[in-house]
Amino acid sequence: MIIKVKYFNLKKYVKISKPCLEMFITEVRVKFSIPEDKTLTVTDDGGTEVDADVFPELVTKDVCLVIHDSEGESPASESSGSLTDTLSLLSSQGSEVELSQSKRACLGAEMLQCVTAKDLVKNVLLEKPGGATVLKEYEDTGKICDSSRRQMEHFYDAQSGSGFLAWRLKTIQRKTKYHPESSSSPKAAVVMGGGPTLVRDNSQEDQLQDEQCKEAISLMTHTNERDTIFQKMQETFHFRQGLIHNPETSASVLSMFPRLLDTKGLVLQDFSLLFGAETAARLLERWPSYKPKLIKEAAALVQTPLLQRLLQSARGEQVESSADYHPGWDSDMSTLLLLLHILSLQPAGRKRGHKISARDAIDHLVVFHKSCRSLDEHLDSDERQQPYLLASGTTKRAISAFYIAMDKKLIPCQGNASLAAFDELFKVHFVFSLNYDESLRSMYTFIQTTIYNIDVGSTKESPKLKELRAKLLHDV
Known part of the structure; x- marks a missing residue:
């Protein structure tokens, strides 16, 4: 099933296997590179919010669904500092960008920053040798080939690994980016804390506790029944995660759960318990x-x-x-x-000594x-x-x-x-x-x-x- 979707001024088609709102939002995040921490809502092109119960019937009609996020920010592809992403905003908007008062309010500070950067890049390219050719190539083909990138070496400083365009864009972003919280606040301190070592909340049911865990661990050690091993490993998942995230006990997990070393698929089961089968x-x-x-x-x-x-x-x-x-x-x-x-x-x-x-x-x-x-x-x-x-x-x-x-x-x-x-x-x-x-x-x-x-x-x-x-x- 293919659905036409709009996120700010970007329009794309999103493909889903079944008419499910949750699956649709997941694929929208992938297509538009929207972070997981943003709450998304869906409306039709008239502004009426779409709920999960009406979504299956609505998507059978020829409508364009509109995505709104919790912060009203522009998608990452529009705020990227890379030359290609910035130039993609120049494809068909002419030499000047005019925004109405209401539209400026809707787009927010980050979109205005993006517009400023876009105009800057365009003006620089028009002033520099070969810049007009690059713009024309993008307008004609929708992309910039590698040879054109190499022709723009006068924008790049090979020794420092930076260039005129990169420097100017970073300066604009640093001066205009909105920082709602101090970098020393507890919330800001964990903004970049994602990854495999993050402690995650999990709502698994039927988890064994204390003595029951010890009995299950003993049973797994002495049985070769695959179904029993998988069941007991699932029931001791919370206990095992507690050991793993405790520096004093993490090294003992493989010795306490030796079936991980001779039973295929147990790692896959634990990962599914962490994140879900999808x-x-x-x-x-x-x-x-x-x-x-x-x-x-x-x-x-x-x-x-x-x-x-x-x-x-x-x-x-x-x-x-x-x-x-x-x-x-x-x-x-x-x-x-x-x-x-x-x-x-x-x-x-660019040199990285230990790399x-x-x-x-x-x-x-x-x-x-x-x-x-x-x-x-x-x-x-x-x-x-x-x-x-x-x-x-x-x-x-x-x-x-x-x-x-x-x-x-x-x-x-x-x-x-x-x-x-x-x-x-x-x-x-x-x-x-x-x-x-x-x-x-x-x-x-x-x-x-x-x-x-x-x-x-x-x-x-x-x-x-x-x-x-x-x-x-x-x-x-």
């Missing part, structure tokens, strides 16, 4: 739409031998064998490594282990602090089993496909309240906020991550 399924459901876009984005980068081999594998093409460690993964894993590669690149001239290369970061995500070798020997020699995938098989394209290596122990993955194994690796961080590996932080955060839509708006994101999301979400 959120838990998002990566596997949405990956087919993101995958070709990521391959296209990686193909536009400056090509290296590693990147070329990953692109070949991601496209399903035959890759010649070589002594290099990286070629040979299947299409999904290769695309995930392309995502890591895209987000690991640094602009020319490792994309090639080395791959080893922090997945390690190939010959099935003829001992797993225990690998764990004994391993010094990694954060969880990673251990892929056991004869070759990287013939993996017989995936494991999540954590605290020198192995948690067996339920699926043998690389995407399903990565899905479980991502979820382990939330189930056990673990920080992301620093070299993989941007990649995990992209998966968290863009695909799973977890803690959107309260998780710190790099400018490159935001730019990539804007490109992918606008490529519809």
Whole structure:
């Protein structure tokens, strides 16, 4: 079912599988990149509010639903500081922007700030060599190609990693942005506190307490009945989360619940208890739409031998064998490594002393282990602090089993496909309240906020991550 939707001055089509208002709002947040902390209401184009009971019947009619948020702010795509997002506001509005008094009041301070920035960028481009050509290209095609971006080097300072446009926009945003609370207030202090270590409220019922938990833990240790293990793990979920979020007991969870080490699917169950089945399924459901876009984005980068081999594998093409460690993964894993590669690149001239290369970061995500070798020997020699995938098989394209290596122990993955194994690796961080590996932080955060839509708006994101999301979400 496809519905026409308007959010401020943006109009898009939103697709849902069934006429459910809750599902519709969830997809609207994804389409317009609206943070979870904003309360959304829906009206028809006449201003009448739409409730859940009338939504199924209303969407069968040819109407445009209007989205309103709790703060009356413009969508993130309009307030982004990136050049592409700012220029997208210039597509068909002429050389001057005229807003009525009532419309100014409706749009609010942030929209007026965006209009000011938009005019600034347009005027600068018109004054600088090549700027008019860039504007015309965007008006004709709706986007700016990489060659045009490179022609604008006189706006960019390669040594500092900034430029004239970026500097002016940041100055405007700093001077006009409204700060309703002091940065020292308790609420402001947790604004950017989202992520896998956040303690979350959960309303699971039928949870065991005290002695009942001890009895259930003992029963799980001595039974091999899969259904009983899953039931008791669900009933002790609150107890287990209390242990995990207590620094004094978090290290004992795997020894207290050893069935996590020999029963597949328990990590997936705990993640579903945290976020619900709909959120838990998002990566596997949405990956087919993101995958070709990521391959296209990686193909536009400056090509290296590693990147070329990953692109070949991601496209399903035959890759010649070589002594290099990286070629040979299947299409999904290769695309995930392309995502890591895209987000690991640094602009020319910008140096981060401790940052490792994309090639080395791959080893922090997945390690190939010959099935003829001992797993225990690998764990004994391993010094990694954060969880990673251990892929056991004869070759990287013939993996017989995936494991999540954590605290020198192995948690067996339920699926043998690389995407399903990565899905479980991502979820382990939330189930056990673990920080992301620093070299993989941007990649995990992209998966968290863009695909799973977890803690959107309260998780710190790099400018490159935001730019990539804007490109992918606008490529519809």
